[in-house]
Amino acid sequence: MLRIQHFQKSYNGHPVLHIDDFFIAPGIHWIRGSNGSGKSTFLKTVGGLISFEGDIVLNEALSLKQQPTAYRSAVNFAEAEPLFPDFLTGIELIQLFKTAKNAPSGQEQPYVESMGMTAYLSDRISSYSSGMLKKLALVLAFMGRPACILLDEPLTTLDVDSLPVLYSWIADLHQQAGTTFLLSSHQAFEGDLLPNVREILVERATLHYSA
Ligand SMILES: Nc1ncnc2c1ncn2[C@@H]1O[C@H](COP(=O)(O)OP(=O)(O)OP(=O)(O)O)[C@@H](O)[C@H]1O
Secondary structure: OEEEEEEEEEEOOEEEEEEEEEEEOOOEEEEEOOOOOOHHHHHHHHOOOOOOEEEEEEOOOEEOOOOHHHHHHHEEEEOOOOOOOOOOEHHHHHHHHHHHOOOOOOOOHHHHHHOOOOOOOOOEHHHOOHHHHHHHHHHHHOOOOOOEEEEOOOOOOOOOOHHHHHHHHHHHHHHHHOOEEEEEEOOOOOOOOOOOEEEEEEEOOEEEEOO
16 A cells, blocks of 8 residues: 655654655554654655655555656645644535535535534634544545545544544555555554554654564
């Protein structure tokens, strides 16, 4: 699914991640590491948001460096602390993303309804709480037909009732479309709401599968 090759990421000359060669198989992956270990940095590079040395190749076909547009259209990303243009309404932003991602008509509806967002989506984003923003970011990440969805700290700010809803979105899309997920957290994965989750640890400035 994703091959990370000769990967290096530094900020202002300070190395944060160094990955010689790492393969992420299709599936649902829990990217775990302590604060500052590099989880967000890793997901932002995989999402094509920040520069890095080396390359990331999707399905042995799409290189982030060689085919950046095609690669990015196949990989969706929800940031840990999303920032959106706050003069738009949620509905307007969803429509923008749907157009950009060539999403089918009405694709957002089951997501919006199951997460209880209908009542506030016609309000301007400036009025949203952090949990409402997080839910919007999650819906946007599911728009289109991505091969891979990256969710950075998806659990933070979500209320307890929303967690099983998000897990059901992930499990259903993985089962129906084979979509691969990378979810980051500083906590260990708990529960049986997601099938066959594999844990990848970010530590000592690199990645490895949990034993
Ligand atoms: N824009 C930046 N400029 C400089 N250093 C940065 C920048 N972003 C991250 N870093 C540094 O890179 C390292 C990894 O940060 P990152 O945000 O990727 O960690 P994280 O595992 O996501 O942390 P957390 O769990 O606290 O969110 C940290 O040492 C951080 O200080």
